[in-house]
Amino acid sequence: MMLRWNRKKTHFPLIAILSLVFIVFTILYNERSIRQIQENPDHVLHHQQAPVTFVKANRINPAQEVLDRFSKCNSTRDYSGRKIAWVDRNDGQRRRVASERCDVASGKWVFDNTSYPLYKESECPYMSDQLACHKHGRPDLGYQYWRWQPHGCNLKRWNVIEMWEKLRGKRLMFVGDSLNRGQWISMVCLLQSVIPANKRSMSPNAPLTIFRSEEYNATVEFLWAPLLVESNSDDPVNHRLDERIIRPDSVLKHASKWEHADILVFNTYLWWRQGPVKLLWSAGKNGICEELDGLGAMELTMGAWADWVASKVDPLKKRVFFVTMSPTHLWNQEWKHGSEGNCYDEKTPIDFEGYWGSGSDLPTMRMVEKVLSRLGSKVSVLNITQLSEYRKDGHPSIYRKFWETLKPEQLSNPPSYSDCIHWCLPGVPDVWNELLFHSL
Numbered sequence: 001m002m003l004r005w006n007r008k009k010t011h012f013p014l015i016a017i018l019s020l021v022f023i024v025f026t027i028l029y030n031e032r033s034i035r036q037i038q039e040n041p042d043h044v045l046h047h048q049q050a051p052v053t054f055v056k057a058n059r060i061n062p063a064q065e066v067l068d069r070f071s072k073c074n075s076t077r078d079y080s081g082r083k084i085a086w087v088d089r090n091d092g093q094r095r096r097v098a099s100e101r102c103d104v105a106s107g108k109w110v111f112d113n114t115s116y117p118l119y120k121e122s123e124c125p126y127m128s129d130q131l132a133c134h135k136h137g138r139p140d141l142g143y144q145y146w147r148w149q150p151h152g153c154n155l156k157r158w159n160v161i162e163m164w165e166k167l168r169g170k171r172l173m174f175v176g177d178s179l180n181r182g183q184w185i186s187m188v189c190l191l192q193s194v195i196p197a198n199k200r201s202m203s204p205n206a207p208l209t210i211f212r213s214e215e216y217n218a219t220v221e222f223l224w225a226p227l228l229v230e231s232n233s234d235d236p237v238n239h240r241l242d243e244r245i246i247r248p249d250s251v252l253k254h255a256s257k258w259e260h261a262d263i264l265v266f267n268t269y270l271w272w273r274q275g276p277v278k279l280l281w282s283a284g285k286n287g288i289c290e291e292l293d294g295l296g297a298m299e300l301t302m303g304a305w306a307d308w309v310a311s312k313v314d315p316l317k318k319r320v321f322f323v324t325m326s327p328t329h330l331w332n333q334e335w336k337h338g339s340e341g342n343c344y345d346e347k348t349p350i351d352f353e354g355y356w357g358s359g360s361d362l363p364t365m366r367m368v369e370k371v372l373s374r375l376g377s378k379v380s381v382l383n384i385t386q387l388s389e390y391r392k393d394g395h396p397s398i399y400r401k402f403w404e405t406l407k408p409e410q411l412s413n414p415p416s417y418s419d420c421i422h423w424c425l426p427g428v429p430d431v432w433n434e435l436l437f438h439s440l
Helices: 013-039 160-167 178-192 252-258 294-312 362-373 385-389 428-439
Strands: 054-056 075-078 083-085 107-111 146-150 171-176 200-202 208-213 218-224 263-266 277-279 288-292 319-323 380-382
Touching: 083 294, 146 428, 160 178, 160 218, 160 428, 171 178, 171 252, 178 208, 178 218, 178 263, 178 428, 218 252, 277 294, 288 294, 294 362, 319 428, 380 428, 385 428
Parallel strands: 054 083, 075 288, 171 218, 171 263, 263 319, 319 380
Antiparallel strands: 107 146, 200 208, 208 218, 277 288
């Protein structure tokens, strides 16, 4: 439930004071909790639970049907309590935070119209209409001119030739949802300008889409896998379905495509916030599903993914990155008390250091951190959450292509159809890729 400020405060001074105290306490508690997650990921509350059944992840089952958008549950029952069993096989080294010698998660946005943007929207032939905000009518360009400046250190300055040399003879693959696809498009736009048109190519849109440079014998790829495990939403176009069905114990369908990549950049988050999920276990029979809330289903999925990483990844041969959650800006009362709306018509970042909104979910952060901490040096973390929290101005809002026809009542109320989830390009995802470049 969202807190709403009473505009007639003089009528109820005591209520107003109590509300203010509650809000301040909540903010301080959340900030303290977030710091505890970052500083001591193993310090989480554990409650006594009844004995549970553990399921071995990623077992090959030749008789198992592949899930697609036509898959259905024959029946659905309550969640049985089964958990994913995986052995971390930790190498004894602590988990690497990308760019750990420089605390890139702590800093501020600095207006810099000299060095930014790193490329022009109109000069990237691979730009997505969903992210090309200026093309679709955004009148201001200020969102393109912000540079992330960590406290006490500097990010390595982007150098396209140096990045290509790092990628020479390699496959860089982004795996995840549309936010991860946005980061992939950003990377392609950052890289493509120095490759002659006849020496580069892009494959047609598919579950696996590949940008290729002949000169460097390298590829920059995107694999649509919004839930990481096998699901009925694995079609990159037709995935708007009435129910979400996953195999919570298997990433093998997608792993068959990502396992030979040299650098992997994973994300998953947003799709788990869309309501209950149906679980169809690999060993299940007769199409019987179990229903579980999004956070619980995501935790099972992270276990199956972590099992693959723990058993298959040699960090000396393969680099694996996990991108933390990308925040949304759906309620502007969180940064502008007493107002109603969202990211629409926002033109500057939030300037309150340490700001956290409801777009960053604390229980999810705790769960992900707990899983990643067990993987040691096998996974590096690209911590984009805090720095992206400030960028309420960076979303497309109404300045993007909409494939569905907008109704008159929507057109008369722009916040009602504003996209406050994805990010304009050039923009915030370019900084995510600067963090990746800094870490390679």
